[in-house]
Amino acid sequence: MSATLGLRTLLRKEILRFWKVTFQTIAAPVLTAVLYLLIFGHVLEGRLEVHGLAYGTFLLPGLVMMSVLQNAFANSSSSLIQSKVTGNLVFLLLTPLDARAWFLAYVGAAVVRGLAVGLGVGLVALWFVPWQGLQPASLPWALAFGLLGAALMGALGLIAGLWADKFDQLAAFQNFLVMPMTMLAGVFYSVDGLPPFWKAASHLNPFFFMVDGFRHGFFGVSDTPPWLSLGIVAVALAGVSALTIRLLASGYKIRH
Template sequence: MSEKIQMGVRRFGRVNWLGTWTLTRREIKRFMNVWSQTVMAPLINAGLFLMIFTIAIGSQRGDVMGVPFMTFLAPGILTMTVIQSAFANTSSSLASAKVQGNIVDTLMPPLSAGELVTGYLGGAIARGGLVAVVIAVGAAVFLGVGLQNPIWVLIFVLLGSILMGGLGMIAGIFANKFDQLSAISNFLVTPLAFLSGTFYSIEALPPFMQTLSHANPFFYIIDGVRFGMIGVSDSSPWIGLLVVGAACIVVVSICLRWMHTGYRLKA
């Protein structure tokens, strides 16, 4: 006779590794099926930003924090593209599933809230990391910008993808229409990304604006990647690690709670 399964113990163990990996793989295949939009388009946008600043400012702009302006700009463009891609991956996936009415296909399998969150974040990390690699290669080839400390770059790209993937999950769960999702992206994510030291050092800002920038987790993600790539930053990467890590814990905790309760997911 087969052994009875104890109450509360799933037959595939404490963690459904196969189910979690399947969800992650689905999220990766989802954005890779339209790679021209999800990978190539961010690369082109990053290149356009750099080209426009080169043409508009060029050699007229002096050094920033002791490095050429285009060298200073490259890490900011890379990080901004990474966080926008990670946010778009989870938010569009959840919002599309809700609008199309097939979110039940994700909720029905034997996956816990933690496994669901891990699967979605795995897709966001993969997309953010792939975009980071592509843009970093372009920056190295065309601008000569390398990686002075790859470990810090890896840490902040990973944490930035987790934070923005989590925020994307929150936005995707909360939004019932694509219009609501677009509003969150246009009026919250994009302004915070642009006003976080992407194109400038916050030392050039008035004291009040500097204080606001230090309250923006996006600033620490961009600043940390910049430190890893070119060795200069507006703040200590250790402080950035603490702030971004804490923000990730808060955001992921909200995702776990909403997935566990089925908030705005279950009819």
């Protein structure tokens, strides 16, 4: 019972950490995504169709998923590195919580923030782009990819937070790994239109399968079979989660 209470307390603390500054953690990412939509959607609307969809309509789920992934990563990574730099991580180390409780609390809060930002992007974007061709029967696919993708990025954020010793190292991880992989994951285009080499290279990017599967949930169209994408994302989540829990249990860069 005490372990469950500790987990709930840590999860609540992590959610409140970003919820108290929603203008920065929720509103700002929503504004950034909507600006992408307005700029790219406005310029190419009526000039380009992808999978039979107007470009702005095709773009919208990709931007939602990109926002989910980036903000889930940012939440867990920034929380852990902030605790390390300020020195208050020692108070968490004194608790009887094990590595799995840490993992569930940090990743759980990352999922909440990621989905909150994604929902905000979707709701605000409805004022500008109608989701034509939306298939409500496929929404469980969108939810599955949203949850798995956010959890994967939350776990990856924990690894980045454990590895980094200062904020600029964390920024390098985000700017040179997370940002390029999300931007090149088919958010703004269909990989079917790429040359063979770049199309094959895109299939080496696990972020692509998250975005592609999420888009399938809204329009029933995708560049790869959704079950294949779901399997790849699930395997990636299992592998990253196992590594994260092992690093937490060993005290990597937090106990030694």
